[in-house]
Amino acid sequence: MNLENQIICADAVEVMRQMPDECVDMIMTDPPYGTNLNNGDLQSKLHVILSEGRRGAPRPIFNDGKEATPLFERVVAESKRVLKRGAVMCVCVSGGGGMPAPIYALWSLILCRYLHFIQMVIWDKGKIGLGWRYRTSYECILVASKGTPFAWYDKTLTVENIIRSYELGIPKIIPSANQHPSEKPEKLAEFFLRLHSKEGDLVFDPFCGSGSFLSCAKKMNRRYFGIDLEPSYVEMSIRRLREASAPLIQSQLSATEIGLNQQKLYGDD
Numbered sequence: 001m002n003l004e005n006q007i008i009c010a011d012a013v014e015v016m017r018q019m020p021d022e023c024v025d026m027i028m029t030d031p032p033y034g035t036n037l038n039n040g041d042l043q044s045k046l047h048v049i050l051s052e053g054r055r056g057a058p059r060p061i062f063n064d065g066k067e068a069t070p071l072f073e074r075v076v077a078e079s080k081r082v083l084k085r086g087a088v089m090c091v092c093v094s095g096g097g098g099m100p101a102p103i104y105a106l107w108s109l110i111l112c113r114y115l116h117f118i119q120m121v122i123w124d125k126g127k128i129g130l131g132w133r134y135r136t137s138y139e140c141i142l143v144a145s146k147g148t149p150f151a152w153y154d155k156t157l158t159v160e161n162i163i164r165s166y167e168l169g170i171p172k173i174i175p176s177a178n179q180h181p182s183e184k185p186e187k188l189a190e191f192f193l194r195l196h197s198k199e200g201d202l203v204f205d206p207f208c209g210s211g212s213f214l215s216c217a218k219k220m221n222r223r224y225f226g227i228d229l230e231p232s233y234v235e236m237s238i239r240r241l242r243e244a245s246a247p248l249i250q251s252q253l254s255a256t257e258i259g260l261n262q263q264k265l266y267g268d269d
């Protein structure tokens with residue numbers, strides 16, 4: 001299986017089961033949170049209003065209901081196998097409440113079951129987010145590793161466990177109708193890729209969406225491998241990766257990669 005600068009349209013667990021042991025240097029991912037956010041609720045309506053000036057159809061995300069946590073656990077179990085020793089897995093997850101159980105706590109416990117839990121980093125997204133009463137202004141990134149010592153490439157050892165978007169210039173994304181509804185800023189990935197990976201490393205995102213984390217990896221001279229179940233998001237990723245320029249590694253989407261995705265997208269045998 002060729003993992004070199006590939007994006008595959010398929011189920012993450014199915015693909016991961018075919019990946020060799022200890023082949024990945026870092027995982028940076030943003031799974032469906034299980035909150036059904038884009039199923040026609042306030043957030044999806046706001047996305048549409050802000051982007052088009054009128055209401056449009058909801059844009060649900062696959063597996064964004066009760067099935068999200070069991071799916072996450074299967075991916076973590078496979079991650080334990082495919083990560084190299086000491087390699088780090090960073091997982092975006094919603095902060096706060098709004099669910100029967102706090103998902104950041106549930107997912108932290110799942111990570112503890114399979115990996116060495118390092119830290120919960122708070123991503124302060126800036127002023128006022130969506131919701132009622134306690135309005136959402138932050139998200140979390142859970143950081144775990146396959147054993148210790150874990151990959152750490154910052155020489156200062158003084159990195160805070162809060163990311164303040166306004167200090168680091170991380171843009172707030174309010175997705176337009178033609179963007180992924182849960183797109184994350186590339187600069188968020190940059191923060192973690194700098195800490196836990198080095199040039200030439202293979203960075204893997206099993207829920208790559210529009211490819212923001214993979215694009216960041218390419219720009220930072222890492223190799224990338226991504227999966228998403230939704231063909232239109234895989235197409236977005238391919239476009240984004242084609243445009244992302246890597247200053248040192250001049251890797252481009254190869255003919256085989258495009259062929260592979262066409263096969264997955266359009267069902268050509």
Ligand SMILES: C[S@@+](CC[C@H](N)C(=O)[O-])C[C@H]1O[C@@H](n2cnc3c(N)ncnc32)[C@H](O)[C@@H]1O
Pocket residue numbers: 010011012013029030031032033061062063071180182183184185206207208209210211212213227228229230233
């Ligand atoms: C929160 S979004 C990721 C957004 C991404 N970080 C970005 O910036 O565009 C989660 C993604 O997981 C994908 N997904 C859901 N279930 C999946 C599965 N079983 N295997 C692979 N991808 C899946 C969805 O299609 C969605 O694009």
